[in-house]
Amino acid sequence: MIEMCAIASGSNGNCYYVGNGDEAVLVDAGISRRQVLERMAQRNLNPAKVKAILISHEHADHFRGVRVLSKNLNVPVYITQKSYDKSWGPNRPDQVILFQPGEDIKVGGLLIHSFLKNHDAAEPCSFRIENNGLNVGVFTDIGAPCDNVTSQLAQCQALFLESNYDEDMLWAGSYPQHLKTRVAGDKGHLSNAQAFDLLKQHHHPDLKVVFLSHLSGENNRPEVAADAFKSLLTCFEIKVTNRYAVGEVYTIE
Template sequence: MIEICALASGSNGNCYYIGNETEAVLVDAGLSAKQILLRMKDAGLNASKIKGIFISHEHTDHVSGVRVLVKRLGIIAWFSQGTFDALRETERPETYGIFKPGKAFHAGSFTIHPFLKNHDAAEPCSFRIEHDDWHVGIFTDIGEACNTVRHHLRKCHALFLETNYDEKMLWEGTYPYLLKRRVTSAHGHLSNDQAFELIRDHAGPELVHVFLSHLSGENNRPELAEARFMSLSDRFNVSLTSRNTFSGLCRLR
């Protein structure tokens, strides 16, 4: 059995939980440690099970709580070398490890598969997390899906997938032009349409659950993201994550 939950997903903070009966890991810690622990408690999750935190990149909405959370739980946070070097001194936890993108490693009974992705950060990575032949992907903050992303996608049973923006809302919205160009660039974020095409064309036969993630508060709406994936509802269970609360706990058996 493996259970997963988005404790937060959006530009105001990101944190994803993957666990089993006795152990768990987190991907990103972009809320305060207090908020992360509170949301875990509200979701009925036991923080003492956490064996490590894996940080995707150095942007504030992914690292703001990591230093305090590591100290409070007595665990290790893991970074790529480029991500760790890009952190401010005040963001660096006392105990940490460095992983190599493309090289799997273990945290308790979980196998962590980190791999490089296209995003405007120092050495950004996404993760596929494996336990007892179950595979969960956390694929957010991706400007353009490369062959490596597609390779790991094909192995996933469940997936947190970025659906950051609706193209019409973004281009008609109030963002400055250069910021719009950044968001839509190959090192920005996936739109609803891009995420839909990625899943439609490259999902493997084992994929069951897709969680629409990292929605922009300014350039997307939950109903727009859901509507874009409606035609795939006969293939996958499609659910939304939230910027403001934890998503419903999902168990894979």
């Protein structure tokens, strides 16, 4: 079995739990230690099962809480050298294990497949987490889908997939032009439409559930994102993560 939970998901902070019942990893730590532990307690997730924290890249909404959280849990933080070098020094954790993009990481019974993606960070990675042939992908902060993303998606039974913005809301919104251009660029974020097209073209019969993730507070709404994917509901479950609260614990066996 493999279980998953969005502890936090949005441009205001990200943290994802993936485990096999005995051990787990967290992907990113963009909220405080207190928030992570409180939200895990709300879903009866035991922090003692967390054996590592994986950092996708150095931006604050994925990194700001990692130093205190890793110290509290006494677990190592896996991060690439370039991401570590570009990170804000006071947030850098004490227990660091460096990995190369594309390297597989073994944490107990979990096998983590790392891969590069398109984003405006030093060395941005996403992860596919495997347990006994069951796979959960955590794919956020993707400006444009690349071959790495599509090939890894093909192996996932569950997926946290970025659906950051609605294009009309972004271009009509209050962001300055340079920020709109950055968000919509090939190294920015996936829109609802881009994420839909990715899934429409590359979903497969083994894909059971997709969690729409990393929604913008300014340029998206949960109901807008959900509506964009409704034609795929006959193919797999679609759920929307919450920017302000922990999600459900979802299990695949």
